[in-house]
């Protein structure tokens with residue numbers, strides 16, 4: 001096995017993907033160490049999860065800065081300090097700007113709850129169900145300046161459970177937690 005990759009996980013919400021990645025690192029199922037959790041929402045539940053897992057937190061509010069560059073410069077300083085090598089977006093609901101893209105070329109990965117390029121952006125599961133699709137899924141991709149664009153690394157299909165958003169979302173999250181680990185292990189080997 002190669003050495004463990006140092007990763008920073010970016011999240012804005014509940015952080016179930018963050019939790020799954022942290023557990024996979026802990027159990028040795030992911031060849032990585034989470035050196036920093038970055039959030040734009042200091043009140044998000046993911047902060048609680050990171051605290052419990054003893055993972056350092058950078059909570060940076062975009063509205064405290066005049067520009068996106070200034071916001072990302074603060075994050076970049078924390079990333080450099082933590083020696084993070086890869087940026088792993090896990091429900092980070094902001095577009096990544098040039099400051100981070102230039103500092104981490106081809107080293108920023110995202111997970112999205114649809115079979116991209118269908119249903120990018122917010123509420124992908126609701127969008128898919130609204131269109132009445134029977135199969136949706138999960139995509140892991142490299143991040144570029146677009147919204148859920150960038151080269152696709154891995155995808156897995158998930159059947160829609162007719163009329164049941166909650167159960168469909170549950171099935172999608174379960175697949176996310178497995179697929180992210182598998183896709184990252186392939187990248188890190």
Ligand code: GAR
Pocket residue numbers: 011012013014015016017018090091092093111112113120121122123124148173176
């Ligand atoms: C996940 O479903 C993730 O794929 C999605 O946000 C959710 C976060 O859940 N990301 C996007 O929609 C990115 N456009 P979590 O906070 O429980 O990990």
